[in-house]
Amino acid sequence: MMGARNQSGQGVQQSGKTAGNRSRPELLNSLMDIVTRHVNEHMMATTTGIVGALLDATGPAIGTRTMFQRVKSGNLLKENSYAFLHLACTEVCDAVKRELDALAPAPVKRVAAPVALSLVPMEEMDHRLAFDSISRPFDVAHADALATLNVRVGYMLGRDVLRMSQNPFRPQVILLALQKAWVEFEPDEAGHQLIQPLLKPGLLFDFAPMYEALSLALMRKGVLPGSVDALKIQKTDNAAAARAARASGKAALSRQLQAFFGGGDAAPAIDADIPMIPLIPDLLSLPSTQQGSGWRPSAAAGFDPAQAVAARPAGGFAAGGTAAAAGAAPLPPGVQQLSSAGLNNLLGELQKRMPQPTAGGTSTAAGAGAVPHNVFYLPRLKQSLPQGSLSRGDEGTIDLLSRIFETVFLDDSIPGEIRELIQFLQIPVLRAALNDKNFFFEDAHPARRMIDLLSRMGWEQRKGADDPVFQAMQRGVDRIGRDAGSGERAFADAVADLEASIAADETAAESVIAEPIARALKQEKTATAARSAKNAVSMRIGAGEVVAVVEAFLENKWTSVLTVAYTVEDDKPGAVANATRTMDDLLWSVKPKVTHEQRKALIGKLPGLLATLNKWLDVIKWQDADRLQFFAELAECHASIVRAPLDLSPERQLEIAVEVAQADAIRRIEKEDAAAAQEEQADEAVITVDGLERGMWLEFVQPDAGVRKVKLAWVSPLRTLFIFSAGARQEAFSLSAESLAQSCRDGKARVIEDSGVVARALAQAMEGGAANDAPPGALRA
Incomplete structure (x- = not known):
């Protein structure tokens, strides 16, 4: 497993170098902001809990001296809670920043002389071992989230997958910072050790929301493939490429025209094969008379x-x-x-x-x-x-x-x-x-x-x-x-005058395509929801590490649940978060639980998890016997997890939990990278379609009707659907982006240059005739 993990980690490292370097300082600042915000929001409640624990005299029997010190320190904290809050927040943020700085690549410096090695004092080693034990319950409770952060932070920094001891957001960093803040806050040295026994999951704030926010921020930096944001960015990039291509063509034509007009007395002739119909005398053969230094036509005299x-x-x-x-x-x-x-x-x-x-x-x-x-x-x-x-x-x-x-x-x-x-x-x-x-x-x-x-x-x-x-x-x-x-x-x-008339007519014509637009918006919303749902499920399964019954359930049923959630998210904010969290809780529930704390957490979560699952399944109206069979198999899976023997040391339990979670995180990020690489392979047809703008014209080749010119009347917000009209207030039809791109590949659709008939004719003239017998100073086409 270790070899596979290192190999996967190396792949993550290589793929992440470019993405991680794009705006690393901004991303690091955003991560620090998340930690700062979370500590600021929850530290006051933690401080109140610490005050209550210090002043509580109903616990296990302790000495009079110790009780006196606890009451003294508790009252000090109660009266100066805001001062401790400030110290705690500052220390946590500084500690995390130091950890991040230690991971950042630093230039190699020459050392003039050998550096003497020094031993770590025994007191500091004892202190670290003590906090290893204090942080272990936090490490086990958040093993999945920490493993995911190990991978994502390594990805951001262009490094291999981080070890737990390298994770800048690991619980030990936060716990040590709180201890340091307490030592600075409590002037009496006798009270410095009072807070260590209180640094436990039941009293401190929950780290899970902070870890979830950190992971989400890192994921969004890479933009999750298949997401709406990824789709918008991809199409925006393609549209920019299309505009750049048009601008390049326009610049090339401008250079050719400059050479054409700057060719002096040897400017090339344009071979314009224009039919002369009818071949009769034109206005130039109308009668005229000479008047002064000029001439004026007249109906009486001939003019040549x-x-x-x-x-x-x-x-x-x-x-x-x-x-x-x-x-x-x-x-x-x-x-x-x-x-x-x-x-x-x-x-x-x-x-x-x-x-x-x-x-x-x-x-x-x-x-x-x-x-x-x-x-x-x-x-x-x-x-x-x-x-x-x-x-x-x-x-x-x-x-x-x-x-x-x-x-x-x-x-x-x-x-x-x-x-x-x-x-x-x-x-x-x-x-x-x-x-x-x-x-x-x-x-x-x-x-x-x-x-x-x-x-x-x-x-x-x-x-x-x-x-x-x-x-x-x-x-x-x-x-x-x-x-x-x-x-x-x-x-x-x-x-x-003409543009004003056109604008007024287009405003009046919008009502004609109002109904097709409404249908297209609904269609795009459904398709986008299905896309996002399928992506969310696929990123969590597929490597054989998920229990088979749960994997089949997520693919066949929960994809429909997520599709509904994405569809109603605008009207019911939080639906997507609820459905996604339920899916993640279900996946967590069927993973091995190697500690008593994990099994206790599973038993506590099961009633709420099952209730939420049933509510969502009612929404998609899954009511047949397969639903009962699924829950029966799920119950047996949970029972086997709880009954499994516990014969591992706490250290080995944590190691196994982290390895499993980290392998899952690596697999998920690799799938994200693979999906992103596939989406980036946009051919010329896709770039052309993504560059279309409302009002542009296209030619469609129809087997029976020949070539048909149509106007792009509307583009959906996510640019997945296009509505065309054959003319002013005539029938409209819609095409998906995929169908339109395929028509462009097959030569059945072609964009008419939006620069206009003049630019098109000039380009044809430069390509066809301007190069013939061009002067030395003229640019050949």
């Missing part, structure tokens, strides 16, 4: 962008009026490069001629020569201008925006009405991007935000004249199109 660029005055072009000044390739004869300001002015005039959406979803033009609104303006713009007349930066901006609008146009999940609305924004968005390159880097840029909102609302199948959100979309697009001179302000106002 190439001619407008060639005839543009020098002030409207790039510095110097030549391509060489911009570092670009030589321009064709007679063609000058169009500056960003000149291009912006040209686009402003085109925007004034753009058709606008109407309430019925069709477009109108501001005059004759209007063209259909489903024409892609941006590629036509680039093709209509002489080659080389645009700077590399402006040309790249047009290419990237062409890819963005292509992504929207090809998304069949967005209704045609909304795709048409988005197409109206091509010229205004291009102007915004030319004026402020932050459009490509900032998700919150008003123009970019507008496109993302329209696309996402499109996935919700927003259309129809009666839909308030669709009406807000139309108002926003109309405001942006008509207010050609306000630029970013028009986008900001439109976004604010």
Whole structure:
């Protein structure tokens, strides 16, 4: 047994080094606080009991001198009880702290000269032997709790399992501290030995609650696997990992865009395979006239962008009026490069001629020569201008925006009405991007935000004249199109109006999923209760050290009891503690009892234990003959324990009790570590699911219906259930975290990048075309 225990202890040591070092000072302080609080709360009652024992003259006959001293010391303690209370609490806490400090790893120091060894005085040895005998009843009574602390404190400190003599919370430490406090309190040396006979379990406070609190604090530091706290921490860590992955992707895209725009005159071209439908003249072929240093469209004269660029005055072009000044390739004869300001002015005039959406979803033009609104303006713009007349930066901006609008146009999940609305924004968005390159880097840029909102609302199948959100979309697009001179302000106002409309609609839509949410909350609560109950039982059985009848009972019946207790804990606080304590008492009752005190304690506890067991079993309605059979076998087990012969010395009895309890504690902690290691093995699908946030969109591949986009409408508090909706106020369905993760593994579910359609299109553009013929200074995808 010793070899197995050392091997297990070593495993505990290795697994505990990392956990124990995370915040050891804080944990040690919390343990000291537990001891301090317990002594402060119970020492006054102990002091009162000591006073009564000292003044009691009805006990065994004692000498007159001794009786006089007891009365004298008793009255002193009675009149100065608070002073002794302060001394006792201070001494106990200081003693425990010294023990903890002695266990903490200390740096090895060189010794200049050999240290002389000295013998321990005989008086001190006698004193220690006396307190060994005084503390033995406490050691036996709390053998299980002390053994568990031996393992857990060793785990915390990164050491092997502690011996009983190393446990900083062992009864002897507390008893010696009380004796030291009494010696300091009692000035008369003749009264120093009066308190030793009174340091016994019947008079001192109960150590069990303190040991239970210490063990619980150590257990919570490691977070018991399977507990609600462990589940929350695990999912929080996974969500952080998912957010970090998204942030990393966003940072990588930002670096690629910076390289793209910083590539100088050799910026790579984006191969945007955009269908040109219908291939008819677009707004650029509308009539125009030259006016002063600029130009303005008109319905009377013809207009060719190439001619407008060639005839543009020098002030409207790039510095110097030549391509060489911009570092670009030589321009064709007679063609000058169009500056960003000149291009912006040209686009402003085109925007004034753009058709606008109407309430019925069709477009109108501001005059004759209007063209259909489903024409892609941006590629036509680039093709209509002489080659080389645009700077590399402006040309790249047009290419990237062409890819963005292509992504929207090809998304069949967005209704045609909304795709048409988005197409109206091509010229205004291009102007915004030319004026402020932050459009490509900032998700919150008003123009970019507008496109993302329209696309996402499109996935919700927003259309129809009666839909308030669709009406807000139309108002926003109309405001942006008509207010050609306000630029970013028009986008900001439109976004604010649309977001307000969306928020109001989401508030109204919450009632639609109220019933599914209520069902999901109930389901999660039941599942969590069952999980916690199963874990609590499994941590106590399974190593063959529990009586078979009790092990089967706990697995088959008490798991149900604990599930009920966890379920009603919010309404009836203390239910879980009661059911767990009853389970632990039952396990204790069937362990060997090697002392008269242990057997006496068993006989005293049995009536209350059996009554509590029966009450809980009534709750789960276990009323068949198997229940009677269980209690009959349990009674026989208890009888055999009480009848077993006592032929061991007190020292050997204590040793056996500690060994059994310590082996049980090691086994339990090893199971906790194994469960924790299993839970930590979260694959990419689990991390993805734990990182989902309300409002995100996913694609589900359905055998018969193809790809279906759904919105995450609600996430349960413990993130074990997810409710999705197909769109605005449409039917909702729920999935468990396990089912959703499996769908992600199987490729049946995919998270649509929550950064928006703009970021997705930009990433695709950088990956697909930005690396082709990239300049030396550009970052290849």
